[in-house]
Amino acid sequence: MILVTGAAGFIGSNFVLDWLAINDEPVINLDKLTYAGNLDNLSSLKDDSRHIFVQGDIGDRALVDKLLTNHKPRAVINFAAESHVDRSIHGPEDFIQTNMLGTFHLLESVRGYWSNLADAEKSQFRFLHVSTDEVYGSLSPSDPAFTETKRYEPNSPYSASKAASDHLVRAYHHTYGLPVLTTNCSNNYGPYHFPEKLIPLMIVNALAGKPLPVYGDGMQIRDWLFVKDHCSAIRRVLEAGTLGEVYNVGGWNEMPNIEIVKIVCGLLDEMRPRADGKPYIEQMTFVTDRPGHDRRYAIDATKIERELGWRPAETFETGIRKTVAWYLENEEWVKTVQSGAYRNWLETNYSGR
Numbered sequence: 001m002i003l004v005t006g007a008a009g010f011i012g013s014n015f016v017l018d019w020l021a022i023n024d025e026p027v028i029n030l031d032k033l034t035y036a037g038n039l040d041n042l043s044s045l046k047d048d049s050r051h052i053f054v055q056g057d058i059g060d061r062a063l064v065d066k067l068l069t070n071h072k073p074r075a076v077i078n079f080a081a082e083s084h085v086d087r088s089i090h091g092p093e094d095f096i097q098t099n100m101l102g103t104f105h106l107l108e109s110v111r112g113y114w115s116n117l118a119d120a121e122k123s124q125f126r127f128l129h130v131s132t133d134e135v136y137g138s139l140s141p142s143d144p145a146f147t148e149t150k151r152y153e154p155n156s157p158y159s160a161s162k163a164a165s166d167h168l169v170r171a172y173h174h175t176y177g178l179p180v181l182t183t184n185c186s187n188n189y190g191p192y193h194f195p196e197k198l199i200p201l202m203i204v205n206a207l208a209g210k211p212l213p214v215y216g217d218g219m220q221i222r223d224w225l226f227v228k229d230h231c232s233a234i235r236r237v238l239e240a241g242t243l244g245e246v247y248n249v250g251g252w253n254e255m256p257n258i259e260i261v262k263i264v265c266g267l268l269d270e271m272r273p274r275a276d277g278k279p280y281i282e283q284m285t286f287v288t289d290r291p292g293h294d295r296r297y298a299i300d301a302t303k304i305e306r307e308l309g310w311r312p313a314e315t316f317e318t319g320i321r322k323t324v325a326w327y328l329e330n331e332e333w334v335k336t337v338q339s340g341a342y343r344n345w346l347e348t349n350y351s352g353r
């Protein structure tokens with residue numbers, strides 16, 4: 001049994017779907033179901049007893065203590081977070097609450113549970129914290145990519161709150177010996193990505209005939225990783241990572257935002273041409289840049305490859321093609337998200353496990 005937090009979100013739901021597709025070990029999914037939590041992502045597991053969903057907050061100590069005591073997981077994987085940079089600029093408080101305080105409370109519950117385990121179980125237990133490359137700050141074009149020893153220089157309330165959580169996780173290892181692992185990953189893309197983020201927003205707006213808003217000059221560079229590759233990296237770190245270590249996870253794929261928009265538009269031109277035959281890129285429009293927008297992130301994922309033999313299976317070309325195809329095949333999912341109807345999913349569809 002493993003406990004996965006935030007697994008109704010984008011990456012967590014992909015993780016659970018992949019996990020249960022390749023092994024039978026059950027999962028308890030603890031998710032608060034904020035606007036970003038969507039159980040529709042996991043509708044294929046509706047009647048699957050290996051997936052136990054519990055609506056709740058990682059900061060709710062009584063609830064987490066009860067889940068740990070009752071289900072005795074051998075690992076906790078923490079995806080739960082407020083994750084959208086723009087939202088953190090407009091309302092940082094939720095980010096402090098969940099990413100910092102929530103992680104703290106979760107660590108405290110896990111520490112209590114772990115310290116009472118029998119020796120054999122204690123040595124097998126793992127707490128894996130899922131984090132971001134944004135904690136490292138911004139790079140200039142000529143800087144080397146982020147390694148695990150890069151100084152933390154978070155620039156947004158989101159990245160600062162994630163940085164704080166990373167430090168707490170580190171401290172719980174050094175102070176209490178808690179068996180932790182941390183992954184810092186670059187930008188993910190793929191199925192079930194909430195359409196407020198760049199790639200799904202471009203696909204959804206393009207199809208709806210709406211403008212494709214690009215911040216500033218569109219030359220902000222990010223590394224991109226197909227979400228299924230992030231999930232395989234997490235499984236690998238869980239299985240073989242050295243306790244207390246940090247692993248950077250990336251796609252070896254740096255690209256300016258504007259290039260992403262052009263590629264997405266090109267794929268849509270090919271797979272779902274506009275009715276008027278014109279290219280989707282005509283819908284692109286430049287908008288005022290995000291305050292404090294980091295210029296470049298780049299991940300050096302040498303360590304995870306050298307020590308754990310992990311490399312992404314997808315190139316950007318193959319991953320983005322799969323992603324655009326998924327959005328074209330799952331327009332109902334997009335509609336449900338846009339209408340907000342997914343928020344009633346629990347009441348109308350879930351059996352209450």
Ligand code: NAD
Pocket residue numbers: 005006007008009010011012030031032033034035036037038056057058059078079080081082083084098102130131132133162184185186187188189194
């Ligand atoms: P997401 O916003 O899609 O999902 C977050 C999930 O956490 C949601 O289901 C939400 O309901 C849940 N949640 C929020 N607050 C909670 C709380 N207090 N208690 C319990 N559940 C709560 O995010 P995502 O993109 O899937 O990211 C997952 C994790 O991976 C985050 O920690 C994020 O920082 C990290 N990460 C994301 C990316 C990316 O590109 N999306 C890259 C690197 C790291």
